[in-house]
Amino acid sequence: MLLDTGNLPAQGGLATWIRYSGSGLVRAVAALFASALIFSQYGILGILAVMRRQPGPVRYHFLAAHMLLMAAFGLLSPHLFAGASSQVSPWVALSWLLSGLSAVIFLGLSLLPASFWLPLLRTVGWGWGWGLAVAAVSTAARPAALAMWKSSSAPTFEFVHFLLRPILPGLTANPLTAEIGTKNFSVFVEPACSGYEGIGLFLIFSTAWLYFFRREYRFPAALALIPAGALLMWVLNALRIAMLILIGHAGADRIAMGGFHSQAGWIAFTSTAILFCVLSRRIQFFQHPSPRSSPVAHGDATQSQAVAAYLMPFLAILAASLVSKAASADFEWLYPLRLLAALAALWHFRKAYGGVDWRFGPAAAVVGLLVAAVWVWTTPAASGARTGLPAGFVAMSGPLQAAWLACRLLSAVITVPIAEELAFRGYLLRRVANPDFESVSWHSFSWLPFVVSTVAFGAMHESRWLGGIAAGAAYALIQMTRGRLGDAVAAHAVTNAALAALVWYTGDWRYW
Structure with a gap:
């Protein structure tokens, strides 16, 4: 995996220091950055307000320097993380480290001038000490936390x-080795399987949700919703493991350890998050009383419908992908579910898109082809010379192969560009600029919305985050x-069509 410090050599030098101290360095930088936001005279909300006002001229030279440094960072990463057994030049490691840190600095200078950052850094005061203390404590506490999670x-x-004993004959369980299953299929319940990752993710989500609303x-x-949701996440994780054993015992061990093993956790988190959002708004015990018939409530309902129209097609694709991947091993044979889910959502909200300008020009095709080239350039290299056709696809009959390819192509060129551009450029880009996102002009440009939507994409x-960032920036700019969402959709469609043609011509499925 790219940027995995476990792939760095351990024979000494700067690369070895990054391997063992990189996480501590990241914690220190993050803690110092948080100190600058919390203890400065501006605060988080003040900084966001200044960024929205966009003082002074646009600093394109700093943005250009940031992009060049990020390109250097991306090019050096494969050489640094080539493998633990390979020798890494100290100049490569130093250049990688400096290019990454410098890229962050130049990004900050492109958003706001040095006349803003320098006073901010000077006013933090003793907050720097708190930041370093938090980083040191979190680094020192990591072994203790890992030991706690082992139990x-x-x-x-x-x-x-307890769940499987009444329904699965021949069940064996060894608490000493944490192995449970049958003669046909068994698993080890490791600390990573205990559900704490999902619980932590839900705690972050629920805390942020309650804060913003x-x-x-x-x-x-x-606040009672938080432990209730965390308990539900733990129960669903145990159900995931039980279902994993049942699927494997039934003979579908490749599906059990392939798609279901990873995707079921995301399905559990998504379901819990949706349930949290719905119930917290439906149960009056948790809500402030407000008249439902007031003009404000009516305006909120209209705004919610607009948000749903822009986000639901994308969310429908995500939900369908979780289901299709969970039922897959090495080949996503249920991929057509994504196409059907997106078409259903787009058809349901079709009347809400009357105000969207879907027109596009030839410049969109040029941007789309350039993004395709960047995507190919930034795609990680395969272990072999070429990644061929998946075995699951080859095993399908000719008509099924044609139908699957047709659905994949229609999804890549039509529904995915529309759904993702509605979500990231139509909604997120304008929502960061103004809570009333529909009032924001399609021509409007501000650095904060541009950066947030691009990085999220x-x-x-x-x-493939590097190629994704380049694509998001290009689609947002056009x-x-x-001033038309249609140009972003068309550019996105051209990119996907070009990649599909490349896959068809070369047989290299990495680009899909």
Whole structure:
């Protein structure tokens, strides 16, 4: 995996220092940055307000320097993380480290001038000490936390045993080794399987949700939702392990350890998060009383419908992908579910898109082809010379192969570009600029919305984050330059069509 410090050599030198101290360095930088936000004279909200006002001229030279440094960072990463057995030049490690840190600095200078950052850093005062103390304590406490999590799998193991004992003949369970299953299929309930990762993710989500919508909830009553959701996450994780054993015992061990093993956890988190959002707004015990018939309530309902129209197609694709991946091993044979889910959502909200300008020009095709080239350039290299056709696809009959490819192509060129551009450029880009996102002009440009939507789009592509960031920036720029969402959709569609043609011509499925 790219940027995995476990791949760095341990024979000494700067690369070895990054391997063992890199996480501590990241904690220190994050803690110092948080100190600058919390203890400065501006505060988080003040900084966001200044960034929205966009003082002074646009600093394109700093932005260009940031992009060049990020390109250098991306090019050096494969050489640094080539493998623990390979020798890494100290100049490569130093250049990688400096290019990453410098890219962050130049990004900050492109957003706001040095006349803002320097006074901010000077006013932090003793907050720097708090930041370093937090980083030191978190680093020192990491071994103790890992030791604590080693014992956290025991309750999960016992609960899984309790669930399966009445329904699975021949069940064997060894608490000493944490192995549970049958002669056909068994698993080890490791600490990572105890559910603490999902619980931690839910705690972050629920805390952020209650904070951002704090005016709508009654406290401390609403705080009861957090432990209730965490308990539900733990129960669903145990159910995931039980289902994993049942699927494997039934003979589908490749599906059990393939798609279901990883995707079921995301399904549990997504379901819990949705349930949390719905119930917290439906149960009056947690809500501040407000007249439902007031004009404000009517305006909120209209705004909610607009938000749903922009986000639901994208969320429908995500939900369908979780289901299709969970039922897959090495080949996602249920991929057509994504196409059907997106089409259903787009058809349901079709009347809400009447105000969207879907027109596009030839510049969109040029941008789309350039993004495709960047995507190919930044795609991680395969272990072999080429990644061929998946075995699951080859095993399908000719008509099924044609139908699957047609659905994949229609999804890549039509529904995915529309759904993702509605979510990231139509909604997120304008929502960061103004809570009333529909009032924001399609021509409007501001650094904070641009950076947030671009980085979010890149993060969605996981290991291909660098290409995702470049794509998100290009689609946002052409949308804001032309003032039409149709140009972003067309550019996105051209990118996906070009990648599909490349896959068809070369047989290299890495680009899909």
